[in-house]
Amino acid sequence: MMRRIMLALCLIVVASAPAWAAPDIQRWRTDDGTQVVFAATHELPIVDVRVLFDAGSARDGDHPGLARLTANLLLEGADGLNAGAIARRLEQQGARVSTGSARDSAWVSLRSLAREANLDAATELLARVLAGPDFPANAFERVRGQMQVALRHGRQDPGTVARRAFMKALLGDHPYASPPNGTEAGVKGITRKQVEAFHRRYYVAGNATVAIVGDIDTRRAHEIAARLTDGLAAGEAAPALPPVPPLKASRTVRIPFDTSQTHVLIGETTPVARGDERWPALYLANHVLGGGGLVSVLAERMREQRGLSYSSSSSVTAAAAGGWFQVGTQVRNDRLDDALKVLRDSIDEFRSKGPDADRLALARSNITGSFPLNLDSNRDLVGYLGMIGLYGLPTDYLTRFPQRIDELGRERVAEVVSQVLSPGRRVTVLVGPAGVIGADEAADADGEHGGGA
Amino acid sequence: MIARAWILAGVVAGLLMLAVPASARDWPVSETRLDNGLHVIVREDHRAPVVVSQVWYAVGSSYESRPHTGISHVLEHMMFKGTKNLKPGEFSEIVARNGGEENAFTSRDYTAYYEQLAADRLETAFRLEADRMHQLRLDPDAFRKERDVVLEERRLRIVDQPVAAFGERFNAVSYPVSAYRQPVIGWSEDLHGLEIGDLRDWYRRWYSPANATLVVVGDVEPKVVFELARKYFGPVPGGEDPQPPVDRHMSAPGERRLSASDDRVRVPHLSMAYEVPSAATADDMADVYALEVLAGVLDGGDGARLAQRLVRDQSVAAGVGAGYSPAARLDTRFSIEATPTSGTSPEALEAAVREQIAALRREPVDGETLERAQNQILADHLYGLDSMFYQAMRIGRLEATGIGWEWLKGFEAGIRGVTAADVQRVARTYLTDDRLAVGVLRPGGGNGDTDEEAE
Numbered sequence: 001m002m003r004r005i006m007l008a009l010c011l012i013v014v015a016s017a018p019a020w021a022a023p024d025i026q027r028w029r030t031d032d033g034t035q036v037v038f039a040a041t042h043e044l045p046i047v048d049v050r051v052l053f054d055a056g057s058a059r060d061g062d063h064p065g066l067a068r069l070t071a072n073l074l075l076e077g078a079d080g081l082n083a084g085a086i087a088r089r090l091e092q093q094g095a096r097v098s099t100g101s102a103r104d105s106a107w108v109s110l111r112s113l114a115r116e117a118n119l120d121a122a123t124e125l126l127a128r129v130l131a132g133p134d135f136p137a138n139a140f141e142r143v144r145g146q147m148q149v150a151l152r153h154g155r156q157d158p159g160t161v162a163r164r165a166f167m168k169a170l171l172g173d174h175p176y177a178s179p180p181n182g183t184e185a186g187v188k189g190i191t192r193k194q195v196e197a198f199h200r201r202y203y204v205a206g207n208a209t210v211a212i213v214g215d216i217d218t219r220r221a222h223e224i225a226a227r228l229t230d231g232l233a234a235g236e237a238a239p240a241l242p243p244v245p246p247l248k249a250s251r252t253v254r255i256p257f258d259t260s261q262t263h264v265l266i267g268e269t270t271p272v273a274r275g276d277e278r279w280p281a282l283y284l285a286n287h288v289l290g291g292g293g294l295v296s297v298l299a300e301r302m303r304e305q306r307g308l309s310y311s312s313s314s315s316v317t318a319a320a321a322g323g324w325f326q327v328g329t330q331v332r333n334d335r336l337d338d339a340l341k342v343l344r345d346s347i348d349e350f351r352s353k354g355p356d357a358d359r360l361a362l363a364r365s366n367i368t369g370s371f372p373l374n375l376d377s378n379r380d381l382v383g384y385l386g387m388i389g390l391y392g393l394p395t396d397y398l399t400r401f402p403q404r405i406d407e408l409g410r411e412r413v414a415e416v417v418s419q420v421l422s423p424g425r426r427v428t429v430l431v432g433p434a435g436v437i438g439a440d441e442a443a444d445a446d447g448e449h450g451g452g453a
Numbered sequence: 454m455i456a457r458a459w460i461l462a463g464v465v466a467g468l469l470m471l472a473v474p475a476s477a478r479d480w481p482v483s484e485t486r487l488d489n490g491l492h493v494i495v496r497e498d499h500r501a502p503v504v505v506s507q508v509w510y511a512v513g514s515s516y517e518s519r520p521h522t523g524i525s526h527v528l529e530h531m532m533f534k535g536t537k538n539l540k541p542g543e544f545s546e547i548v549a550r551n552g553g554e555e556n557a558f559t560s561r562d563y564t565a566y567y568e569q570l571a572a573d574r575l576e577t578a579f580r581l582e583a584d585r586m587h588q589l590r591l592d593p594d595a596f597r598k599e600r601d602v603v604l605e606e607r608r609l610r611i612v613d614q615p616v617a618a619f620g621e622r623f624n625a626v627s628y629p630v631s632a633y634r635q636p637v638i639g640w641s642e643d644l645h646g647l648e649i650g651d652l653r654d655w656y657r658r659w660y661s662p663a664n665a666t667l668v669v670v671g672d673v674e675p676k677v678v679f680e681l682a683r684k685y686f687g688p689v690p691g692g693e694d695p696q697p698p699v700d701r702h703m704s705a706p707g708e709r710r711l712s713a714s715d716d717r718v719r720v721p722h723l724s725m726a727y728e729v730p731s732a733a734t735a736d737d738m739a740d741v742y743a744l745e746v747l748a749g750v751l752d753g754g755d756g757a758r759l760a761q762r763l764v765r766d767q768s769v770a771a772g773v774g775a776g777y778s779p780a781a782r783l784d785t786r787f788s789i790e791a792t793p794t795s796g797t798s799p800e801a802l803e804a805a806v807r808e809q810i811a812a813l814r815r816e817p818v819d820g821e822t823l824e825r826a827q828n829q830i831l832a833d834h835l836y837g838l839d840s841m842f843y844q845a846m847r848i849g850r851l852e853a854t855g856i857g858w859e860w861l862k863g864f865e866a867g868i869r870g871v872t873a874a875d876v877q878r879v880a881r882t883y884l885t886d887d888r889l890a891v892g893v894l895r896p897g898g899g900n901g902d903t904d905e906e907a908e
Contacts, residue, residue: 043498043499043500044500044835044838044839045835046835046839075755083755083765084755084761084765086755087754087755087756087757087760088756088821088825089756090754090756091753091754091755091756091757091825091828091829092821092824092828093828094828094829094831094832094835095832096754096832096833096836111836113832113835139765142764142765142768142794145768145771145794145795146771146772146794149720149771149772149792149794149795150772153719153720153792155719156615156616156717156719157614158613258716258717259608259613260608260612260613261605261608261609261612292549293545293549293554293556294533294542294545295545295546295549300542303602304542306598307597307598307599307602307605308601308605309602309605310602310603310606310609311609330605330608330609331605332604332605332608362546362549362550365549365550365551366549366552366553367552368552369551369552369553369570369571369574370552370553370554370569371552372501372502372503372571373503373554373569373570375501376500376501376503376841377839377840377841378839379839379840
């Protein structure tokens with residue numbers, strides 16, 4: 001019944017999109033204030049659970065890497081069990097558990113068989129891990145060391161070096177400037193006490209979202225969500241972050257690196273946060289410029305017409321406190337100037353004129369038509385449900401988003417692009433040989449670059 | 454209720470065999486073969502009104518020889534540059550307009566093309582794929598531009614990535630004779646020398662229905678898919694069934710080492726690879742399942758031996774992984790990749806890994822370890838069904854490597870049937886020094902791990 005109603009709506013509103021019904025999403029709060037988002041899917045006897053906290057690197061404070069280190073340590077010892085015991089007990093049940101963190105959140109993901117004994121055992125263990133991590137001293141030292149090795153490893157990858165420099169130049173001293181994987185100096189300085197305090201403050205029921213997808217009914221979903229959070233202190237949601245500020249001035253960051261290609265990133269911050277009504281227009285516009293794979297403007301101009309680059313793309317990000325727009329490519333060193341001209345002209349033209357009507361129509365039918373492809377697995381779905389909970393998006397977001405895209409006309413899209421992007425204040429990052437990129441700006445003080453001698 | 458189940462699981466976990474649901478065991482698929490030789494395989498999955506369509510050609514870098522390495526991958530790029538009926542780029546545009554996603558990938562044993570679409574648009578994918586199966590237009594100007602794009606891809610993925618550049622060389626050392634020694638993207642010198650005529654020959658030789666498998670997974674009825682396949686692929690001329698090149702095999706070639714330093718490198722890297730049979734080359738399939746379980750014992754998750762012993766107990770590895778993929782046409786590798794902790798030498802890490810391998814040869818694994826590895830492998834097998842794309846990949850890969858998708862039907866029984874003695878036996882047979890290649894990549898010129906980021 002539900003499906004038929006949705007289908008009718010789709011046919012009326014999204015004429016160009018295939019008939020499609022978003023999964024039935026349920027949402028509630030536990031007694032302690034944790035938001036729960038649930039969708040039943042019965043085709044496979046498996047369950048995916050993701051527990052998210054507003055405890056990403058935006059909460060690092062003066063200790064870049066603190067949020068990631070805390071998340072990484074959750075499975076390293078809890079409630080008297082050591083890391084090996086936790087892992088082996090989960091694996092014995094066939095469960096997969098992992099942790100992660102980004103700017104806005106940290107999370108624990110569980111994938112389990114739906115069979116009651118397996119799911120109960122995995123849930124129970126996960127609840128113990130969330131509520132009572134021990135942060136053992138030896139594990140703390142070891143995991144901190146692993147993070148430092150990973151950061152050092154990142155310095156040998158020109159793409160990583162470019163992305164870190166870009167975000168740093170873009171975000172200045174906003175909390176988002178703290179990289180999710182930290183900095184070498186930052187990680188080195190973190191103490192166990194800081195990790196414990198971070199966990200105490202942010203891993204609380206009032207700051208949590210639980211997303212559940214899989215082969216269980218609503219009653220079981222209620223039980224699982226309650227069990228996962230009942231060991232957590234009630235606590236409070238983390239305070240809102242300050243808005244991401246606009247760029248004050250253009251800036252070029254040049255980082256000498258012994259590579260055969262120069263890595264280029266160009267972009268700026270935007271005021272478009274998650275839930276902003278301009279997001280669908282910005283998303284659609286970006287799809288035309290460089291988000292639509294081989295049919296986008298940038299891929300056509302850089303790759304198809306000129307053979308300058310394997311990959312040229314653009315992206316827009318909307319986070320809790322604002323967003324950013326970036327264009328990126330890698331180009332052989334002797335063609336850098338050509339590439340920069342193509343990229344800059346394309347951005348300028350895009351900002352002043354907005355997308356071409358034919359391309360816009362193509363992008364619209366691609367996004368609306370392919371939207372169900374993003375939701376065809378439990379794993380994809382649990383990611384979206386977590387996002388809906390974390391950012392407080394409407395429950396019908398997955399149904400509404402393609403409809404909004406379909407309703408957007410060229411004028412509205414052009415208007416949003418010209419509002420959101422500046423007339424020309426941008427950060428440009430160039431990572432490549434000194435003789436190619438020029439060297440009129442000193443290397444950044446934190447030295448997170450380098451490469452060849 | 455929950456608490457009781459927990460205690461129960463904790464007490465008897467060592468005795469319980471994980472029950473894998475029937476849906477994972479049965480693996481129902483439908484298949485047919487068209488008159489021109491095209492093999493069509495359909496797997497129904499009605500979770501969402503979408504479909505994935507993949508065309509697999511049995512040709513890849515292991516079919517190549519110098520000076521034409523990389524030609525399969527370049528041809529893959531050219532498959533998007535127009536046909537007698539379509540302008541360059543039009544293929545991608547039509548798929549995009551139909552709300553689809555498409556791309557392609559090339560590997561050692563296959564070149565595959567895919568579309569993901571709403572289920573009612575499957576016809577679009579078939580029409581386009583059938584067209585480029587025999588009507589490709591190989592234009593010299595487009596080829597020159599695309600070769601530049603591939604050279605940029607090579608710089609991006611390999612030349613400027615010290616570990617990948619090392620991996621390319623280590624690969625050649627670990628396969629002293631096999632065609633697997635060649636990089637999929639091709640040696641740079643060969644790419645520069647390729648000509649349009651070479652591509653035309655390659656296309657004529659390998660792109661025929663008889664050398665292809667069409668795999669469809671999604672919200673479809675097999676009967677309808679077969680009809681559509683006959684309608685669009687039926688008219689493609691058959692051609693001969695080309696024979697894959699025979700491998701010049703050299704078993705247990707002796708221990709080899711590659712030692713390299715690179716000024717760009719900040720963290721040392723250790724690669725170890727044993728030459729082992731694949732599901733296509735094994736005399737006894739029991740060896741393949743036992744090697745899978747052995748990989749699970751070493752690296753089936755954080756509870757497995759390498760993470761427990763090398764990362765947590767001994768603190769010699771910052772990261773370590775072991776892997777074995779039996780879906781290969783030729784003998785393949787059992788690989789271990791590791792990064793030492795700060796202050797640990799690559800040699801010390803190598804010695805620690807060798808000790809773990811020696812332990813597997815020396816004594817049988819205990820029952821709990823064996824069962825945990827088996828449970829995890831079978832659970833992962835089930836979780837793989839969550840992705841339609843991955844289901845199609847599994848089928849296509851097994852077909853293109855000559856193993857056949859039916860192999861999946863025996864998978865659970867095969868894994869379950871592995872005993873501790875089997876694991877010890879394959880460790881003794883295959884994880885031997887004369888099958889081993891060791892590669893060590895070190896920082897050059899003072900970029901060692903004392904080099905701190907200045908703040």
